[in-house]
Amino acid sequence: MKQIVLDFWNFVKKPKDIQYSGNEKAYKWKVFFALFVLNILITIVYLGLSSLISYFYPLEHKLENIDFGPILTFLLLVILIPLIEEIVFRLGLRREGIVKSLFTEEKWHRYFSIFTYLSVITFALMHGTNYLFDNY
Template identity: 35%
Template structure:
């Protein structure tokens, strides 16, 4: 398991430096193992780096959440764990495979030049959109915004990697599981 984790992190690092449209050709069981390893690595990064950073940032500027977690209801859980991930994945990561309409727009040669930029735009756009999760219009908030959405940037990196290497469905499942975990933690 340790060797597999090292290989995955090495591949993730390479992917983030230079995204390539290569899907793993592995069994469903191996895909599930990869999914679990990456989720656990994401949890580790969150607990070790992101959570302490958010506590520090909250002491500097108000990181009052817009209230998604305030109302503890089934609808909120469904909205956060199912509706938001489906909507965001369709918008940000559906185009990250040269199929259907995307294949008719981009030739194979153009695709390999455009693909890394689509990945980067997807990741950064995903992070920026999540600034709207917070209710704060102070200048300091916007100055610190790259740090504030660092969690979403990292999440976008992981989901994009999973989407490309495994499939759209696995990326969607990772997004849903992450949001569900955050809901449980914050409610």
């Protein structure tokens, strides 16, 4: 598990577009569960920090006052919006289709980390607009 977390940390520091080429299913499951546990730990820390920040600087989420009904809310917030986000923010990180025609393999690997960081920053900034900032 230590090596998996180190590999993840190295990817965060310098993302590379390298896919796992092995067929060992046991290793794939080990990676999945190791990253799942890491995700839970990071989520616990995040929830603690966000609760602390919310205590001192309460923010109102824009969707708190909107009622679409349970079925439409589920379809929008659990299926449609995440699907659109995945297409917009992750599909561009694959060297396929139009991206392949724009970048040679050498240039793609040289600039992949920049594309990844831009995608992450844009994703985060977009989610900052989920809150009302009219009282600050």
